[in-house]
Amino acid sequence: xxxxxxxxxxxxxxxxxxxxxxxxxxxxxxxxxxxxxxxxxxxxxxxxxxxxxxxxxxxxxxxxxxxxxxxxxxxxxxxxxxxxxxxxxxxxxxxxxxxxxxxxxxxxxxxxxxxxxxxxxxxxxxxxxxxxxxxxxxxxxxxxxxxxxxxxxxxxxxxxxxxxxxxxxxxxxxxxxxxxxxxxxxxxxxxxxxxxxxxxxxxxxxxxxxxxxxxxxxxxxxxxxxxxxxxxxxxxxxxxxxxxxxxxxxxxxxxxxxxxxxxxxxxxxxxxxxxxxxxxxxx
Numbered sequence: 001x002x003x004x005x006x007x008x009x010x011x012x013x014x015x016x017x018x019x020x021x022x023x024x025x026x027x028x029x030x031x032x033x034x035x036x037x038x039x040x041x042x043x044x045x046x047x048x049x050x051x052x053x054x055x056x057x058x059x060x061x062x063x064x065x066x067x068x069x070x071x072x073x074x075x076x077x078x079x080x081x082x083x084x085x086x087x088x089x090x091x092x093x094x095x096x097x098x099x100x101x102x103x104x105x106x107x108x109x110x111x112x113x114x115x116x117x118x119x120x121x122x123x124x125x126x127x128x129x130x131x132x133x134x135x136x137x138x139x140x141x142x143x144x145x146x147x148x149x150x151x152x153x154x155x156x157x158x159x160x161x162x163x164x165x166x167x168x169x170x171x172x173x174x175x176x177x178x179x180x181x182x183x184x185x186x187x188x189x190x191x192x193x194x195x196x197x198x199x200x201x202x203x204x205x206x207x208x209x210x211x212x213x214x215x216x217x218x219x220x221x222x223x224x225x226x227x228x229x230x231x232x233x234x235x236x237x238x239x240x241x242x243x244x245x246x247x248x249x250x251x252x253x254x255x256x257x258x259x260x261x262x263x264x265x266x267x268x269x270x271x272x273x274x275x276x277x278x279x280x281x282x283x
Contacts, residue, residue: 011028011283014055014268015279018063028053028054031054047066048084051070054068055095059080059101060122064080064081065080074092077108091127100141101122103145103147106123112137116130116138117130131150138152142185142194145189155181179200179202183198183226184227197224200223201222202224203227203236204217217248219240228271235249239280244262245259246259262282266281
């Protein structure tokens with residue numbers, strides 16, 4: 001472990017690097033977002049405004065904007081600077097669990113306990129369209145790299161693939177392989193497949209074209225909370241309630257490393273933009 005960052009008063013729900021590698025952005029059940037400068041003794045910039053737990057945070061490709069979602073049912077877009085200027089977008093009728101920028105930074109995707117996935121214009125800060133079809137809360141929704149597809153994971157134990165050009169309730173495909181709630185979904189960097197993880201302790205890799213299960217990992221001894229691909233697409237990092245971080249070699253289909261250090265559940269883990277570092281968060 002290189003550095004431990006302690007400031008949040010509640011469970012960390014997301015931890016990601018800014019594109020410049022000069023910051024780590026975290027969100028927490030304490031209702032705040034923190035932008036940590038990685039210089040020695042640097043104090044984090046705090047983003048305050050949500051009135052309930054912050055469930056997810058994302059940073060745009062230039063690192064100038066943050067997006068966050070919360071149990072207060074809102075999506076917020078923040079200037080990532082000392083001003084921390086905030087724009088509030090309302091459209092969900094229940095807690096919002098997932099947020100992501102498109103790869104070009106022009107679109108924002110959110111999903112939550114109203115069972116809906118919503119897309120927003122970042123420039124105009126306006127709602128564009130939504131997708132429905134899950135039978136329970138949606139915990140995760142992600143754009144593909146070209147923003148033509150969306151993957152979503154839900155408490156209904158399914159992973160769904162959606163065509164962005166088609167508005168409505170008809171997914172391209174529904175994967176039913178998980179036996180528990182699906183906590184997180186992520187597209188492979190080349191868009192050919194996607195990874196999912198869930199409360200069943202499993203990680204699954206699906207082919208987006210053939211719509212088949214490619215790989216299955218009995219990954220952790222407890223619920224798997226997040227997965228994230230390395231930029232090469234050859235490795236995957238996972239976090240779990242079993243307190244570990246694991247790194248997987250997808251080419252060989254096996255585990256590479258198990259990382260210890262968190263005292264409780266690990267709730268977030270992701271690679272740095274170049275893949276040299278990992279940031280993780282926990283309870």
